[in-house]
Amino acid sequence: xxxxxxxxxxxxxxxxxxxxxxxxxxxxxxxxxxxxxxxxxxxxxxxxxxxxxxxxxxxxxxxxxxxxxxxxxxxxxxxxxxxxxxxxxxxxxxxxxxxxxxxxxxxxxxxxxxxxxxxxxxxxxxxxxxxxxxxxxxxxxxxxxxxxxxxxxxxxxxxxxxxxxxxxxxxxxxxxxxxxxxxxxxxxxxxxxxxxxxxxxxxxxxxxxxxxxxxxxxxxxxxxxxxxxxxxxxxxxxxxxxxxxxxxxxxxxxxxxxxxxxxxxxxxxxxxxxxxxxxxxxxxxxxxxxxxxxxxxxxxxxxxxxxxxxxxxxxxxxxxxxxxxxxxxxxxxxxxxxxxxxxxxxxxxxxxxxxxxxxxxxxxxxxxxxxxxxxxxxxxxxxxxxxxxxxxxxxxxxxxxxxxxxxxxxxxxxxxxxxxxxxxxxxxxxxxxxxxxxxxxxxxxxxxxxxxxxxxxxxxxxxxxxxxxxxxxxxxxxx
Amino acid sequence: xxxxxxxxxxxxxxxxxxxxxxxxxxxxxxxxxxxxxxxxxxxxxxxxxxxxxxxxxxxxxxxxxxxxxxxxxxxxxxxxxxxxxxxxxxxxxxxxxxxxxxxxxxxxxxxxxxxxxxxxxxxxxxxxxxxxxxxxxxxxxxxxxxxxxxxxxxxxxxxxxxxxxxxxxxxxxxxxxxxxxxxxxxxxxxxxxxxxxxxxxxxxxxxxxxxxxxxxxxxxxxxxxxxxxxxxxxxxxxxxxxxxxxxxxxxxxxxxxxxxxxxxxxxxxxxxxxxxxxxxxxxxxxxxxxxxxxxxxxxxxxxxxxxxxxxxxxxxxxxxxxxxxxxxxxxxxxxxxxxxxxxxxxxxxxxxxxxxxxxxxxxxxxxxxxxxxxxxxxxxxxxxxxxxxxxxxxxxxxxxxxxxxxxxxxxxxxxxxxxxxxxxxxxxxxxxxxxxxxxxxxxxxxxxxxxxx
Numbered sequence: 001x002x003x004x005x006x007x008x009x010x011x012x013x014x015x016x017x018x019x020x021x022x023x024x025x026x027x028x029x030x031x032x033x034x035x036x037x038x039x040x041x042x043x044x045x046x047x048x049x050x051x052x053x054x055x056x057x058x059x060x061x062x063x064x065x066x067x068x069x070x071x072x073x074x075x076x077x078x079x080x081x082x083x084x085x086x087x088x089x090x091x092x093x094x095x096x097x098x099x100x101x102x103x104x105x106x107x108x109x110x111x112x113x114x115x116x117x118x119x120x121x122x123x124x125x126x127x128x129x130x131x132x133x134x135x136x137x138x139x140x141x142x143x144x145x146x147x148x149x150x151x152x153x154x155x156x157x158x159x160x161x162x163x164x165x166x167x168x169x170x171x172x173x174x175x176x177x178x179x180x181x182x183x184x185x186x187x188x189x190x191x192x193x194x195x196x197x198x199x200x201x202x203x204x205x206x207x208x209x210x211x212x213x214x215x216x217x218x219x220x221x222x223x224x225x226x227x228x229x230x231x232x233x234x235x236x237x238x239x240x241x242x243x244x245x246x247x248x249x250x251x252x253x254x255x256x257x258x259x260x261x262x263x264x265x266x267x268x269x270x271x272x273x274x275x276x277x278x279x280x281x282x283x284x285x286x287x288x289x290x291x292x293x294x295x296x297x298x299x300x301x302x303x304x305x306x307x308x309x310x311x312x313x314x315x316x317x318x319x320x321x322x323x324x325x326x327x328x329x330x331x332x333x334x335x336x337x338x339x340x341x342x343x344x345x346x347x348x349x350x351x352x353x354x355x356x357x358x359x360x361x362x363x364x365x366x367x368x369x370x371x372x373x374x375x376x377x378x379x380x381x382x383x384x385x386x387x388x389x390x391x392x393x394x395x396x397x398x399x400x401x402x403x404x405x406x407x408x409x410x411x412x413x414x415x416x417x418x419x420x421x422x423x424x425x426x427x428x429x430x431x432x433x434x435x436x437x438x439x440x441x442x443x444x445x446x447x448x449x450x451x452x453x454x455x456x457x458x459x460x461x462x463x464x465x466x467x468x469x470x471x472x473x474x475x476x477x478x479x
Numbered sequence: 480x481x482x483x484x485x486x487x488x489x490x491x492x493x494x495x496x497x498x499x500x501x502x503x504x505x506x507x508x509x510x511x512x513x514x515x516x517x518x519x520x521x522x523x524x525x526x527x528x529x530x531x532x533x534x535x536x537x538x539x540x541x542x543x544x545x546x547x548x549x550x551x552x553x554x555x556x557x558x559x560x561x562x563x564x565x566x567x568x569x570x571x572x573x574x575x576x577x578x579x580x581x582x583x584x585x586x587x588x589x590x591x592x593x594x595x596x597x598x599x600x601x602x603x604x605x606x607x608x609x610x611x612x613x614x615x616x617x618x619x620x621x622x623x624x625x626x627x628x629x630x631x632x633x634x635x636x637x638x639x640x641x642x643x644x645x646x647x648x649x650x651x652x653x654x655x656x657x658x659x660x661x662x663x664x665x666x667x668x669x670x671x672x673x674x675x676x677x678x679x680x681x682x683x684x685x686x687x688x689x690x691x692x693x694x695x696x697x698x699x700x701x702x703x704x705x706x707x708x709x710x711x712x713x714x715x716x717x718x719x720x721x722x723x724x725x726x727x728x729x730x731x732x733x734x735x736x737x738x739x740x741x742x743x744x745x746x747x748x749x750x751x752x753x754x755x756x757x758x759x760x761x762x763x764x765x766x767x768x769x770x771x772x773x774x775x776x777x778x779x780x781x782x783x784x785x786x787x788x789x790x791x792x793x794x795x796x797x798x799x800x801x802x803x804x805x806x807x808x809x810x811x812x813x814x815x816x817x818x819x820x821x822x823x824x825x826x827x828x829x830x831x832x833x834x835x836x837x838x839x840x841x842x843x844x845x846x847x848x849x850x851x852x853x854x855x856x857x858x859x860x861x862x863x864x865x866x867x868x869x870x871x872x873x874x875x876x877x878x879x880x881x882x883x884x885x886x887x888x889x890x891x892x893x894x895x896x897x898x899x900x901x902x903x904x905x906x907x908x909x910x911x912x913x914x915x916x917x918x919x920x921x922x923x924x925x926x927x928x929x930x931x932x
Contacts, residue, residue, distance in 0.1 A: 004593050017831040024838035031700050034728050038601045040826040048822045056569040059586030063570025077574050080526050089537025094550040095752030096888045097543035104539030130612040131808040169795035169805035175654035178800040248513040271812030272587035273577040275754035313650035317553050317615040317643045318752025334481050336523025345502040346483045353493045426489040457582035460780035467777035467789040473606045474596040
């Protein structure tokens with residue numbers, strides 16, 4: 001398909017804006033004036049709309065297909081939430097508007113903080129972090145500030161070897177050395193290895209629960225005790241909160257700091273990669289270190305307060321991705337108490353059901369009951385045909401499904417990580433199972449069909465090696 | 480039950496298949512005492528009920544959202560074209576994940592590639608990434624890029640950068656091993672000053688970060704600063720405003736190695752501070768040190784043009800603690816919207832928008848200059864400027880708010896101590912402000928100041 005730069009029309013969108021005349025530009029001294037105008041597209045509004053509509057047809061989202069992308073919680077994004085964020089009273093509200101005139105917005109955010117506290121078992125929340133990884137970074141800066149305030153300069157953060165890449169990356173960005181902790185044969189944190197790793201230098205352990213293998217860390221209380229006895233903190237990566245939301249709380253398990261991914265658990269859309277939001281919750285003893293702004297309630301009035309002198313500072317220009325947080329609030333308001341629990345129950349049921357029904361061709365990497373997701377591998381017979389997990393993923397595209405996450409976690413060979421979420425029907429789950437078994441049969445009979453997939457996508461298999469080797473990052477680099 | 484799609488019969492059948500008697504049995508391996516909490520959450524409500532609640536909450540902000548908005552200081556009330564709002568509601572786009580499967584994500588990938596191209600052209604640099612969180616974090620990441628490139632840790636920051644952005648740099652500095660040196664970039668009466676920033680660069684400096692326009696809306700020629708930075712092997716980073724680049728010399732042409740900043744003005748609306756868009760553009764020699772996602776052009780198995788995420792070996796999911804940044808989810812849909820905005824506006828539309836800001840600022844300044852007791856400050860102002868009255872700035876803002884005008888940001892009340900005084904208001908004029916609103920602003924301010932004299 002053509003690029004926007006390869007299309008031209010005489011009429012352009014300039015008609016939207018009245019021309020203020022040449023006098024205005026004459027106010028700019030010659031040495032500050034741009035020599036030649038930027039080469040932006042010149043298209044009629046209709047041609048722009050057609051271009052972007054054509055692009056949208058070359059894209060799939062949860063609204064298009066079943067999207068069982070493990071660790072990403074690709075659930076349905078309720079449309080009321082979209083409408084809510086676009087109400088003029090929210091969408092046209094300037095972040096520097098005085099607090100007296102934003103009481104509705106502040107009330108919503110304050111209430112969202114309270115609900116997240118209750119769901120996670122925490123005492124205080126900040127909504128400022130703009131994504132999960134920024135939540136991790138914020139949380140680790142809190143860890144750092146907490147220890148420093150006690151004159152305890154701890155330098156190491158532990159992460160399980162199955163952890164998402166953002167965990168070690170966030171820890172490094174917050175100034176910590178990263179140390180990996182091995183998983184045991186059950187796919188859980190190896191307690192002996194943890195005890196060996198924990199010491200006076202340990203600032204925190206970062207953990208998802210259920211972990212990235214979709215397995216609940218059954219010895220979580222012992223893990224917490226090991227950390228706390230050594231004076232370290234336990235950090236909860238909320239990537240997998242959908243599995244336990246409304247069932248069990250990280251705070252009750254012994255976690256001291258959590259971040260939640262509202263774009264996973266609380267149904268806000270992923271936007272093709274973002275924006276999300278990564279609120280961070282803490283136990284009371286860590287609350288003084290939370291970033292500004294803090295939302296406070298004084299009677300019936302809400303206000304934004306500067307943080308305490310012990311605060312880590314600000315993590316963004318304003319108070320976070322409010323437009324996304326509105327969606328999360330609306331979702332939680334509709335779900336309510338029973339709905340939140342039902343989400344986790346159905347998410348786990350769907351995953352457990354798929355794991356069982358796929359097991360003959362795609363056995364789970366760990367022979368244990370999974371939570372909201374599971375990690376499988378193609379059977380030895382399939383791999384024996386030279387078929388890779390990647391080929392199975394690409395063949396699924398031809399069958400009308402978004403593939404699961406592949407090659408993650410790194411500790412499982414040829415991993416295929418499936419997370420169906422609670423929003424799919426049984427009919428859809430069964431259709432996915434059927435497609436996977438057909439693909440398994442194809443792998444045995446006609447493996448070429450998998451290796452040359454996809455055939456029914458907007459483009460054939462994309463050459464990612466060439467992209468990295470012959471770097472073309474703009475249209476001008478291509479010419 | 481909302482947003483679960485399994486019927487009671489489905490649940491029964493599926494539990495039966497698993498040999499389980501109840502939904503609770505799914506959690507049997509979660510220690511029992513961890514499952515005892517009675518969640519104190521309100522009961523669920525229907526869509527209609529929640530819609531009504533949200534409409535009522537939104538309506539409580541209507542006085543601010545419906546006012547004539549002269550607020551800036553990092554977020555600006557520019558027009559959002561209807562065609563943009565319409566396209567952004569395509570479910571294929573906004574309900575997609577990060578494009579890890581390029582064959583079914585060509586729409587988002589191509590749009591981001593086009594965005595990268597437009598930002599590179601706008602900033603006068605070679606490459607741009609596919610978004611960071613906001614202007615503040617883009618500055619922090621740009622400093623990190625300079626540190627990696629130069630193997631030095633000292634960074635010099637012009638103190639006339641947005642104070643909130645300076646706060647974020649301070650938050651991140653220690654963990655990233657940065658030593659931040661803030662230098663004065665010129666007082667309000669004196670005008671912008673390149674001498675102090677230039678003099679602060681030395682052989683241990685990784686980068687000099689300079690805003691253009693600065694926090695007070697003033698433009699400056701950065702070429703001498705580029706020379707000063709480059710003479711010491713440091714990078715010059717320009718924190719810039721995208722729309723202004725339609726008319727003003729862009730960072731790349733002034734010798735900046737990196738441009739970064741806030742892309743909110745490119746069609747994103749206000750939304751109480753987010754989601755916005757951090758942009759980052761650079762010379763192509765720096766690309767392997769850049770943070771954030773990059774989309775590259777390549778071919779598919781049939782030789783057709785195709786797009787994919789590339790240089791992922793810089794990123795956290797491959798490099799883990801050695802990655803150039805921890806960023807994973809970014810602001811892709813905002814970058815998509817910014818590209819769409821630039822396509823709708825086109826070269827001429829963006830020029831007119833930038834010129835309308837210049838004209839609006841000039842018109843308001845001319846009217847305020849005629850009011851006894853109001854002080855203006857010199858400089859080439861694009862979209863924003865500071866004025867001073869004998870009243871406290873927050874009092875001025877209160878009086879004008881009562882007349883439906885959000886007059887600006889009271890600097891001392893909002894940002895604490897700085898080079899400003901208690902009477903200083905930072906005011907922004909976008910293309911949305913009409914001549915009538917500007918007249919009403921001046922009349923209201925005249926009245927407020929006169930009443931106080």
